[in-house]
Amino acid sequence: MNSPVEERLRAALAEAGATIDPDTLRPLPAPARRRSWMDARLLVVGVAVTAGVAATAVGLTLGSGDDQIAVAAPARIEPGDADMTVFMCSTSALVVKEPRCGGRDATAEQVSAVERAVRGLSQVEAAYTVDQQHAYDDFRADFAHNPPMLDAVKATDLPVSIRLTLKQGANHREVETSLRALPGIGGITENTATEEVLKSRSEMRVNVFLCTKGSCGWERKPDGSMVVKEGKAATSAQKSALRKLIDGMPEVKSYTFEDQRAAYENFKREFASNKALVKATKASDLPESFRVLLKQGSDWATPVATLRRQPGVAGVFYMPCQQDSMLALSRYGMNPPEDKMCSPGG
Structure with missing residues (x-):
């Protein structure tokens, strides 16, 4: 075990x-608890965009x-x-x-x-x-x-x-x-x-992963535990609303949208040397996402918190924080809470 x-x-x-x-x-x-319990592929795919793993x-x-x-x-x-x-x-x-x-x-x-x-x-x-x-x-x-x-x-x-x-x-x-x-x-x-x-080290980049079928059906039971229900993929209306929201954020420098086909092509390119992983992964395994680049020195906590609350969003990851999370866990066996790991301005 x-x-x-x-x-x-x-x-x-x-x-x-x-x-x-x-x-x-x-x-x-969808991630139901704090960052350390996030689904594997959301974090791996997000980091792989800026550094091949x-x-x-x-x-x-x-x-x-x-x-x-x-x-x-x-x-x-x-x-x-x-x-x-x-x-x-x-x-x-x-x-x-x-x-x-x-x-x-x-x-x-x-x-x-x-x-x-x-x-x-x-x-x-x-x-x-x-x-x-x-x-x-x-x-x-x-x-x-x-x-x-x-x-x-x-x-x-x-x-x-x-x-x-x-x-x-x-x-x-x-x-x-x-x-x-x-x-x-x-x-x-x-x-x-x-x-x-x-x-x-990543730029000030935020990865906004969208719900896929079955991925956003978390439900909290009376005892506080979480169970997975059959969830729905992000709808066209939800994607349009997210695009409009991101367009209006003053912290955003630029962004791109990545559909499942593009995500899969990027995935295959990043992991070309890992044939077992590529063979085991299908385009449908990978979520669509918005890749958001923030202006240097801007507040990242506000757009991250806002995007996490939006319908159709499975997870939002600020990549410098994710890298620090892996650094602390891999080298030091530590799992500090998010407010200590990566506070605004950190």
Whole structure:
């Protein structure tokens, strides 16, 4: 069973994985909760417009005898160079919660045990343990552009982690499976795909994804939980109303409309090297969208909030925030609420 941190990161990237299961490609549901619960393809397709992503969501085999490697004197692995990151359990309110942690921080003994287990993985190239202070130093460098995040996070909010680089051809899924059940591990992320996204910072771009058939039928039950009903695709009238609304927004510099055929052609071009993903995806899997470019320095929160309320809209994503969301989750195992992740002006 996948951990919460895996589920959240895979909600952003796993459907771009080279080992994707075609059976997982279903109509897109509208996001019912905060950003971390968004449907995978909405975020992946949105980010892929500005940076081609080729994810490889997967692990490693345990080594023995001559196959075992030694990581006795590990060299530092920079956060952007890790292929995979193992996050130890943390009680921080900003870290994704894993039930197996039992609400406790990982002990020093558990960290040592995981380090020993990593040394037994034959396809690990190198491993580097990152304590909270060093993680915090890296965090502040990564989010120097985002003052709200820097203000919201302390060194004690960050989990101890182990960064791994893997040998060429390593099976990421097996590595993950080998480590996942060890006591003290709060989550494991595969970093390759997000690093491709993070190489290029997005412009002030807002992606407005429209409802497809079956995707916008969320209904809240009396107990507060959400269930999916059969939803309807955005109508021509709703699209026209959105176009008129966007035309009248003073923050908007320009915008384009992308229908399903155009979305599919762009998708195939961005993921040409990922034949399994392209084969498993149809034009009908991808939503129509408005791609809105905002004026540099303008307020983005107001148009985003306004567009999210419109009929026929499945999701609205401000791409710089989405990139920061993936950065925090992939490199630091963190899932801060949206007001801390990307406040207006951040």
